Each structure stands twice: as structure tokens, then as C-alpha cells.
Ligand SMILES: NC(=O)c1ccc[n+]([C@@H]2O[C@H](COP(=O)([O-])OP(=O)(O)OC[C@H]3O[C@@H](n4cnc5c(N)ncnc54)[C@H](O)[C@@H]3O)[C@@H](O)[C@H]2O)c1
């Protein structure tokens with residue numbers, strides 16, 4: 001586990017999540033190393049205890065103290081906290097690449113603070129992909145509904161790029177690569193051999209026959225037909241108008257499962273097309289997984305939440321889910 005930005009809620013949600021998992025008896029099966037700063041964890045623990053929060057004693061943790069001399073004020077990030085969060089991640093990647101750990105659960109970092117610290121990466125996913133020299137990676141979110149048990153699975157075709165660059169970034173090759181990653185993951189990690197996958201259109205109402213945008217008629221529909229031929233065992237639905245694509249997901253999440261209009265997985269074309277529904281439905285349950293790496297990587301779906309750091313009010317459910325999913329994957333996959 002990496003702490004993320006030490007001025008954010010990463011240290012808090014880690015200690016809370018470990019306490020919650022210990023309470024339900026599911027911590028014994030982990031062999032955990034926390035890559036972070038011992039002083040930050042000790043101080044967070046003291047603060048959380050003073051606030052009456054249930055949290056795990058860092059004295060019982062195996063901590064790799066990779067950025068020891070750091071002074072942190074919760075909620076006040078600076079280039080030093082950015083550099084620390086980058087160092088934690090790099091060290092964890094080295095542990096994973098050398099086979100010493102089977103996976104990494106990352107705490108949240110701030111991309112802005114990384115830039116201020118001189119690290120020109122748009123996110124952790126991109127560092128993981130670059131440093132592991134992975135050719136084909138994907139940003140995938142999975143969360144189980146506490147109401148119905150239905151599982152929401154979403155892959156983003158493009159991730160941390162400006163909205164204006166999305167139409168140029170989307171190509172038949174890129175969509176094929178992402179769809180193939182998704183099909184492989186559904187089979188490998190979820191046992192879904194004949195999944196139903198919905199693919200979003202790009203434009204309002206998927207372009208309305210070219211009146212509201214031309215990507216769908218110019219190449220996306222043809223691409224989709226070729227994928228249907230290539231993957232006859234997969235039910236591919238699209239290009240679904242993005243505004244109604246998630247209606248079935250909402251029904252399945254809240255009340256109606258099995259729901260005929262919900263899919264096993266969703267391929268969203270850009271960051272907020274996929275993550276607005278994911279975070280509206282499943283902010284406390286969703287786990288961000290990086291697909292296509294030579295090791296497991298999961299993360300909570302929330303960010304650094306500097307606005308509430310140090311107050312003891314951060315919820316740890318998404319971090320709990322990230323740890324639990326990493327554990328499940330490490331059992332399923334043979335590394
Ligand atoms: N995996 C990651 O490292 C990751 C993920 C998302 C965002 N970020 C980064 O985090 C920074 C802040 O992003 P943001 O403000 O858009 O999103 P955010 O998730 O940090 O916060 C959004 C809102 O949700 C609240 N919130 C977030 N997590 C919470 C929790 N566990 N419990 C209770 N409330 C919580 C926050 O207080 C805030 O009001 C940005 O720099 C962004 O890039 C990092």
C-alpha cells in the first residue's frame with residue numbers, strides 16, 4: 001500500500017480501512033507492506049484516536065519508511081508532499097516489478113502537486129504503465145452495489161487528456177485495444193465468458209445519424225460491426241446514446257437486479273462520461289484498477305480530499321474495497 005499525498009486523506013483512510021478489515025477478520029490473509037512515512041502514519045493515528053475514530057495502530061504495520069524527514073500539515077500539500085507521494089509510488093513499483101509483492105494498492109495523489117514537484121505525469125496510472133513498460137493498459141472501475149449485489153464495471157477508453165483532444169485520440173485501434181482488455185478482464189477476473197458489453201457513443205444521442213456529430217457514422221459504427229464479427233461470443237451493444245446508457249445501471253444498482261437494461265460492463269469513451277455515473281452510483285464502493293500491468297494495481301476511486309484532511313471524517317469504504325479486490329485478484333491470478 002502506498003500512502004498517497006501525505007497531506008491528503010490517504011493515511012487516514014488506510015488506517016481506518018485496516019481497522020475495519022481487522023474487525024471483520026479479513027486482515028490475517030494479507031501480507032502487507034505500507035510504503036510511506038512512519039512519522040505521518042504515527043501522527044495520523046494520534047489525531048484519529050483523539051477524534052475517537054477506530055483506526056489501526058501503525059506500530060503493528062510493516063512500514064517501508066521511504067520519505068522519513070517530512071513535515072506535513074493535513075490539507076496543506078506542497079511540492080515536498082508531492083515528491084513524497086511520487087517516491088512512495090516508485091518504490092512500490094520496484095517492489096512489484098521485482099516480484100516481492102504481487103500487487104499495489106495506491107493512496108490518492110494530487111496531479112497538480114506532482115506538477116509543482118516537477119513530475120510531469122497526468123496520474124498514477126500513467127506512471128505505472130511507463131515504469132512497467134506495459135504496452136496496453138486500461139483504467140477500469142468496479143464496484144458492487146450494497147443494495148442489490150449488482151456489479152458495475154466500467155472501462156475508460158481515454159483517461160487524463162483534455163476534452164478537446166478526445167475525438168482525435170479515439171481511433172479504431174485504440175477502441176479495439178481497450179475492448180480486448182475489457183473482454184480479457186471479464187473472463188480472467190470475473191469468469192464472464194459470454195459477457196454483455198455496452199459501448200457509449202461520443203456525441204449527444206450518438207450523433208443522431210450524423211446531425212449532432214459525425215464520428216459514429218464515419219467510423220465508429222463500422223468498427224463496432226467488425227468487433228461483433230471478431231467476438232461472436234460477446235454481446236456488444238452500441239453505440240448507445242451516452243445519456244441513457246446508464247439508466248439500466250442505476251436501476252440495477254438501486255433496486256432492480258437482474259435488470260434487462262443493465263450490462264456486465266460499460267466502455268465509456270472519455271473520463272467524465274464514465275466516471276460521473278460511476279461516482280454518482282458507487283463513490284464509496286468503486287475501485288480503480290489498472291489493467292494490463294504485470295502486477296495487480298487497485299486504488300480507491302476518490303482523490304486526496306484536501307478539504308477534509310485531518311478532520312477524521314473521511315470514509316474508508318472505497319479503500320477497504322480496493323484492498324479486498326487486490327486480495328481477491330492475487331488469489332485468482334498466478335504471477
Ligand atoms: N487515484 C488517485 O490518486 C486520484 C483519484 C481521483 C482524484 N485524484 C486527485 O485528487 C485531487 C482532488 O480531486 P477532487 O477534489 O476532484 O476529488 P476528491 O475525490 O479528492 O474529492 C471530491 C469530494 O469528495 C469528498 N471526498 C473524497 N473522498 C472522500 C472520502 N473518502 N470520504 C469523504 N469524502 C470524500 C471530498 O471532500 C470532496 O468534497 C486532484 O488532484 C485529483 O487529480 C487522485
Ligand SMILES: N[C@H](C(=O)O)[C@H](O)COP(=O)(O)O
Pocket residue numbers: 106109122123124125126271275288299301302
Ligand atoms: N481518473 C481517476 C479518478 O478520477 O478517480 C483517477 O484520477 C485516476 O488516478 P490514478 O492515475 O491514480 O489511477
